[in-house]
Amino acid sequence: MLSFFTKPHLPVFIVDKNFILNALFKSTIYRHFCAGEDVREVKNTIINIKDMGFKGEVGVGVKELKEEGILPQEPTFHEGIEARRQGVLETASMLETGDFLALKFTGAGVGMKDALDTVCEKAMERKAGILINAEQQFVQPSINDIALSLMCRYNRGQAIVYNTYQAYLKSTPSTLGHLHCAKDEGFTIGVKLVRGFYMDSESRGLIHNTTQQTDDAYNNIKEGLLQRQYQDLRPDGFPKVDLFLATHNKQSALHAYQVQQQRAEAGLPLAKVQYGQLLGMADKVSCTLLQIAADPRANVPASPQVYKRLSWNTLGDCISYLFRRAVENRDAVMRTKIEYYALRKDVWRRTKKAIRLGVAGKY
Template structure:
């Protein structure tokens, strides 16, 4: 009855367009895998090997975004029912607002085992699983539609997390290195490169990052260039230097030491990614540490992007100043002759950014409305697409959004500028478990598409899922169209079997 009501609701609701390395992670995954019922794997789970490039059309037929057969042909009927149930549930404000409380209460009342069974539909909707084999199956299934995985870490940290010290940073480093290897091992669409997210806050205390951010903000453009060069030199052990320096960046001796101590960790990740041929996408995180992330990303680009675009930074369209920040970093990249890649997202920390601004009494950094965010997002994407057009060897962009209108605009501009979608300097990204009607048609048409895919135990994933539910409520509310397509595909399958 529940699924029948969900299907009827989706049918009667009109679509609304809305703008080399450690073995730690492997051991951890195996240790926790017993907590989750294993996902049924396909009989043939062997590495399918390298696939040929798909033929590219002059421009994708946007009508395919409404083709439910094309979007969901790789999913079982059971998976369709699960997707419909989960996406419908995620559109209910009461459930989303109290998700973390409900999860904690459920664990207390029912115990960990029953809770895992209860939330398994949500877990498997948005997570690849908790074992190497489950990740392999997920990546293999996506590859059939021309879609690659973008391995996503589960670290969630913020200012005030005092437990973040060198011992934990080293643990996070090992986990990140294993995620890089996981991305490389599950790349079934070669020569398309694998991709992996990296969180700087897993390697350096957010409190230190905030103070570096404040100090960097006070510098002139010329001094910022000097700091990028100094940090890159301090990060690279092959650079001859007597004493590591951070240039004109005014920090306390303690913060300077912490910053310098994190650089070897970042350098090791870059080296492993280079050897594994994995592109690193540096997460954007919070506004009050973002400039630190930009600084370290530019320093990494100076070291690791000499031959290929290995390091890309993230820019968040929901922030009012993103267009200016991106242009600023592009200018630094031009001055230093860096290869520069950018992932453009809407953003995932909206409520926390607004509540912090209100609590501390500074201007809200987030756009006032979702419509303004969409307009800003499209402008930021256009800036990067034109930058790629003007310098196709040294610039790259990922258009990372579940929003169909923004995808349409980006694809149209891509072809207007005469860019080749198979070259690899313009790619697309969506969240695993959502926007199949966008990802699959793009992948089938030969565009390079990635799904941001977390992997881990239920206990690890709970905070991640709760955060994503709360911060992406607008996205879930806007999933009416996807629910409608899911319903159509379900009805079509039921009719064909009757």
């Protein structure tokens, strides 16, 4: 259904112009998956999730200036590119200590280079972080170069800038040769590890043949970074790694925590590890990690920090975003449905129990 409203053929189906559709979508999927339309609404959402124990990962407004990976060249896009740059700076102003700002480079324009330094400096001042999104492989090498340059400049001590590495790509183990750069240059490498974003648009030959191969690649990379043994790098001289595990897979997340716990108990060096899921999705994973963090028996240095990815913009722009994320996260969407039905069943069970107790109390 969402695909129909992303490119409506008639004005009556444009959600930002149709009052009924706007009210319907905003009170349902928009409220569940998106943080708001403006700074005030986003800040309120951040307060709400932090009250629940989560930390915030704020994405720049989800409106995009490109189609199918083609960079805009026409002068008519200049105003939009400047708006994008201002949106980055506006989003950066929302950051608080421990928050993350997620950045997407494609379509941002050459003016973004100056904004990057400003954003990184703001993040350093506020003890926050920058997550650079992965993109399609025809632009990713340039993004990797920018990310390495920023990490070398700003990641002195703890990581401020994180680059994203996609486990579903066959080339990712070699791309993680970036660890050697971190070792040689003496900076902390920030690694955001994901399974992958662009399965429907990437060349099939670049991607692992099966889901299991992708899962194995994700877990092998994760294990190597946590154990400080990856490829030809050994614990002695292993670079400092700060790791952000973006995963909706409960087993992957819990295994990472168990490795951290074991290393903490053995007195071994620990990587800084954070866990992230999308707002409104994989709440069972997120809440399980929060319960572990709240357990007084948990080893504090290994205690998980859990983030929720917040995306914001107008309802019309977010409809397109929600459709893309639904396509990219089919398995996670199915798990969200399963969680919904499980919660609905439990609410109905409790309601019937309350009714029975109420009736019994009258006699």
